[in-house]
Amino acid sequence: MNEKEFRERLAAAQGNIKASQELKHRVVAEALRADAAGSEERDARTHAAPAKRPTRRRPQPAKRAPGAAALARRWALPAAACLVAGALVVAGVPALTSALHGGPSATSSIALDEAAARCGFSVQAWASDRSTALEPSENDMIVFDRDLSNGLYEGERYKTEGFYTGCLFSIEGEGIARVQMNVTHGRLYRFTTELCTTGEEPEKWTEALSWKPTKRGTGTYFSAYDNVVPIGKPGGVSEGSHGKLVGVNLAKIFGSTIDVTSADEPGIADGTTSFGLWTNDDYDEEAGMFPFDTAVDLFDGQTLTVTVTFEDGHCTTQVIELHAADMKTVPASTESLGGMRQQVAPEIVQDRESLREGETFVHTLYGIVVETSNEPFAGDLSQANEYAATVMPAMTLDRQPVVKPAQRDGHALAVAEGARLEPGDQALVSGEDGSTASFSLSFPAVERTRTLPKALALEDVLGETDAAYANRISEQVHGYRIDEETHEISDGFSFATVTMDVTNEAAEARQLPLNSERLRELGLGEFAVVDGQGNATFNALNEALYFGDGGENLKGTNPCALSFEPGETKRATIIKIVPDSVLDDPSCLFVVDITGAGITQAFALGAQM
Numbered sequence: 001m002n003e004k005e006f007r008e009r010l011a012a013a014q015g016n017i018k019a020s021q022e023l024k025h026r027v028v029a030e031a032l033r034a035d036a037a038g039s040e041e042r043d044a045r046t047h048a049a050p051a052k053r054p055t056r057r058r059p060q061p062a063k064r065a066p067g068a069a070a071l072a073r074r075w076a077l078p079a080a081a082c083l084v085a086g087a088l089v090v091a092g093v094p095a096l097t098s099a100l101h102g103g104p105s106a107t108s109s110i111a112l113d114e115a116a117a118r119c120g121f122s123v124q125a126w127a128s129d130r131s132t133a134l135e136p137s138e139n140d141m142i143v144f145d146r147d148l149s150n151g152l153y154e155g156e157r158y159k160t161e162g163f164y165t166g167c168l169f170s171i172e173g174e175g176i177a178r179v180q181m182n183v184t185h186g187r188l189y190r191f192t193t194e195l196c197t198t199g200e201e202p203e204k205w206t207e208a209l210s211w212k213p214t215k216r217g218t219g220t221y222f223s224a225y226d227n228v229v230p231i232g233k234p235g236g237v238s239e240g241s242h243g244k245l246v247g248v249n250l251a252k253i254f255g256s257t258i259d260v261t262s263a264d265e266p267g268i269a270d271g272t273t274s275f276g277l278w279t280n281d282d283y284d285e286e287a288g289m290f291p292f293d294t295a296v297d298l299f300d301g302q303t304l305t306v307t308v309t310f311e312d313g314h315c316t317t318q319v320i321e322l323h324a325a326d327m328k329t330v331p332a333s334t335e336s337l338g339g340m341r342q343q344v345a346p347e348i349v350q351d352r353e354s355l356r357e358g359e360t361f362v363h364t365l366y367g368i369v370v371e372t373s374n375e376p377f378a379g380d381l382s383q384a385n386e387y388a389a390t391v392m393p394a395m396t397l398d399r400q401p402v403v404k405p406a407q408r409d410g411h412a413l414a415v416a417e418g419a420r421l422e423p424g425d426q427a428l429v430s431g432e433d434g435s436t437a438s439f440s441l442s443f444p445a446v447e448r449t450r451t452l453p454k455a456l457a458l459e460d461v462l463g464e465t466d467a468a469y470a471n472r473i474s475e476q477v478h479g480y481r482i483d484e485e486t487h488e489i490s491d492g493f494s495f496a497t498v499t500m501d502v503t504n505e506a507a508e509a510r511q512l513p514l515n516s517e518r519l520r521e522l523g524l525g526e527f528a529v530v531d532g533q534g535n536a537t538f539n540a541l542n543e544a545l546y547f548g549d550g551g552e553n554l555k556g557t558n559p560c561a562l563s564f565e566p567g568e569t570k571r572a573t574i575i576k577i578v579p580d581s582v583l584d585d586p587s588c589l590f591v592v593d594i595t596g597a598g599i600t601q602a603f604a605l606g607a608q609m
Helices: 003-015 021-047 066-074 076-100 112-119 155-161 202-209 291-297 458-462 467-477
Strands: 121-126 168-173 176-183 187-197 227-231 245-255 257-261 274-279 303-310 315-331 342-348 360-373 403-405 426-430 437-442 445-449 493-504 510-513 526-530 536-539 546-548 561-564 569-579 589-595 598-604
Touching: 112 121, 112 315, 112 360, 121 303, 121 315, 168 176, 168 303, 176 187, 187 257, 202 227, 202 245, 245 257, 245 274, 291 315, 291 360, 342 360, 426 589, 426 598, 437 510, 458 467, 493 510, 493 561, 536 569, 536 589, 561 569
Parallel strands: none
Antiparallel strands: 121 168, 168 274, 176 257, 176 303, 187 245, 187 274, 227 245, 303 315, 315 342, 315 360, 403 536, 426 437, 437 493, 445 493, 493 569, 510 561, 526 536, 526 589, 546 569, 589 598
């Protein structure tokens, strides 16, 4: 068919269409604009400098001879107009109008079955815990799930930790030897699941249970992953349950471009390895939506390009356009290790207000295949797998002050007149009910040491059997660490061992708790300093490391209390970490009683420290 014949057939087709002449002219004008824009875009691409990382590049068509290229450009307008005219005949004016004005038909999509037949592979979406393969929609949308199990960090922490969307997918096909992918926003992460039993691999399961972002990069089993999530049957894992099947979901960020082979990643050949979408780009916090939803919207309109090289050497490419939408959710069809109760359904919620009672939805992504080819990956591979060999830095915690203003209900606590007790004085403190003075406390003896007291083990102080990790956190939060060999604490801090005689003055047996509601600010006693206005500042490292009468450490027992018979006296010992700035201050006090808005009993230690 030559150009003259084309125009005659176009005119005949237009004669059978029930549409205004104005609309017909708009059709042709739209095609003309599209052709002109396409020419400009092609010229711009020809002269543009190569990008360091692809943004929205798609596989390029095969090279043609100059004559063929010119012929293709010449026939671009007639072909476009013919397609538009055909659309008018089949679908009528409304469908065309929608296409011209950016409605649902604005981007033509390729049926998923057709894309799979052309390319020899398909993109399969999965539930966010990889428990269930998700069905596409009837109109050929790849509907992705969302991970709702993790929170979304704010501020700078979001920039470093980012957001694992849970929009998981795998590449399914026979004879897959290599997979190359690019997403035009954010990064791609690899997602795998390791199964184990609590009886056969207890150390592995324990490491998974104790994993947190601050531990990233440490451990025996999971040090190579950016995110680790232990999963078990609904109801959790009971202590001591041997042989129970559990799993660990593992995520590793690769970058915006991935290039992996089945030799390095066998899971791409059998579909057991999935990939997901991650972002840490700024989202609109004022959008009036949940932050999760706004972060997902960052992928709206972006492109996922997937190229597969097969064992026989040929390769094919699919280009998938991503869109954000509300999708209905339904009860999960299978019981997963992660205990998922809901999974996404392939049905868009057009209006949240239209949902019936009991119906639920999730804001997530779907994809449509907009292009296929038999061409190799067209993106820049120089930055492929940019983060694959490097674990993200472990999350760091903010430094906390080592002293804090002494306050109650937002008001500063001042030292009341007559509250200071000198050597030889006793304090009288009430029991749990606060009604009578039940215990007398002698003036305390305080011993300062740089080395860990013998009554303590290193884990008593660090709270972890992994001393290296615990020291790292302690240094971040408090500014000190304890040497694993010498057991010495960092400069600027001391172990303070407080010993005093405690007598039960009541006529009945009583218990003296380390932490009570009455002593919630003190933990039986706390170090403090006083400013020129008489207001106190407490040691912020106020947790007792040891509490007892010289024998067993009662810290952590229930109840954490010393028991007394009527009139009985015991020598109580408390060990704490205290900043040297507090212990060296001449105004240093050991506060044992607070009443109302004032410190009413405090031992003056400044002279003996």
